[in-house]
Amino acid sequence: MAKTVLQISWRRRIIDHFMTGVAVLTVVLVLLPLGAIFAYLIYKGAGSINWAFLTQTPKPVGEPGGGMANAIVGSMVILAIASLMGVPLGIGAGIYLSEYGRNRYGDVVRFVSDVLNGVPSIVIGIVAYGLVVLRQGHFSALAGGVALAIMMVPTIARTTEQMLLLVPQAIREAAYGLGIPRWRTTLSITLRTATSGVITGVMLAFARVAGETAPLLFTAFGNQYWNWKSDQPTAALSLQIFSYAISPFDEWHRQAWAGALVLIILIVAAVAAVRFAVKHGTLAGA
């Protein structure tokens, strides 16, 4: 009697095995493109990266050689502008949410940052175009920086909030008990305790916008030459990859792959460098 109850019919057992197989298959199908993307990136990109690619500006169609040096520097300039504006604002908003915003107003800010997080990047580009490009009268690195900064703020704000909330309330109270004012407690005790988490959030936002192309199309616009002014059209790595990829020239396709590999390496290097600084450098002990 008891045995028949516990017995699992062959049909149910087959279905069980079949579904396990299906789940394994989905994992394989998802990992396949990931592997393919990285394999091609390295295979096609590594062969095209050379000294000229890293030090020269683009050559006109038909001439071989040339590189993306101006785009690499341009990307860095735009990202620096974006970080200068977006990071302080994002961390400030995060501090507000965790230390002052445990109320209805905070909920509004929280909801709005989640909404902002979902706004398509191309729409942010339109807004930066209206705010900066139309007022200045021309495309610029500044406009690109503004667009990327707008995209960084909500991510940084929400992760900063979460990291600050992890700091135990008792630590804040201990600081108050010593007579340390609230602002000093927040900056030197709470924020400092959560530094590594906050920086992880910042790097997450940074990595997310570093490869963005859509918001730069009509803000930074791109440039075939060197440009050192923040109010002039500026080349960016992602823009250059895009325009080379959709061009009909093999030489440019080759460079697009090289650019893509350089972009990935730069993003990973930036994230790794900051993580290293947090662990061993001037920020250590935080």
Next chain:
Amino acid sequence: MSHQAVPRPRFDAPESDPGPASKATLKMDSRAIPLLQGKVSEIPDALFGWTMRLCGLAVVSLLVLIVYELIARSQLSWHAFGWSFFARSDWNPVEEQFGALPFIYGTVVSSILSLVIAVPLAVGVAVFITEMCPVTLRGMLSFTTELLAAIPSVIYGLWAIFILVPLLRTYVQPFLAKTLGWTGLFTGPPYGIGMLAAGVILAIMIIPIISSITREVLTVVPQHQREGVLALGATRWEMIRMGVLRNARAGIVGAVILGLGRALGETMAVTMVIGNRPEIAKSLFAPGYTMASVLANEFSEATSNMYLSALIEIGLALFLVTIIVNALARLMVWSVTRGLPARNIA
């Protein structure tokens, strides 16, 4: 002695008379407070507090600014075409006749196509990671799937142009045309580039977000639900189906809608492979156009004010649709992960 009858705290213990002594201590304390927290230290505190509040306010004003910019700059087109802007299918910058229907169609079809491909895969991966996979493999697998989310969109596009599109053109499309051609969805010349390619690359791009949120939702399903179903004699798959997936239904739908929100606004990869032709065709082999990619391609070339205004109106529509979709998704995910009581199951 009176201080034996009434127990006193230690700070009140000096050997003088209890009455005046306690008053003196109190007085001293109240004088001591202004020394520690005088007006001098209140100002920086208030300043800091209000600066942080200002940062919070800035986030809200960013959204207001976005809405204002989009509405203000699309007025021209709105007044010229009204609601018919979204129902007309002619797109003629020379004669300044603008209708957004082909772009809306392209956005909707490519997004739905990507969901059809991505949802089973993403849910399968999430189920495998949370329920089936050995613990040692778990961290690595979830890290790898999330790595997919870190790749910039333009690199997906690059890969799609040179690897995916030729693959579709030579193998997948002829096969689909032969086996499913009768449905009318897979007819016409196999260019490779077109709606199908856009759907596939979008699917690859939204799998990480759907799968990571599904995983989050599955892990909050209480362990005793699984144990209960297993104790009734269920196989592992039956446990997953009845004990886990049923409980997490709302959250999974939320994850899928979040993926939809991402797919709707995705620009670069789609622009690179969809073909960029404002036409409405039944076949998925045909080239199309999406709202995001028309902005990417034509915005910086828009010469007249009306042209620009029409493009910004498309941007406004895209913005409204994605924030509605995202808000809906967030609510559904929250309803599960915020520890609401699990639904009753058999």
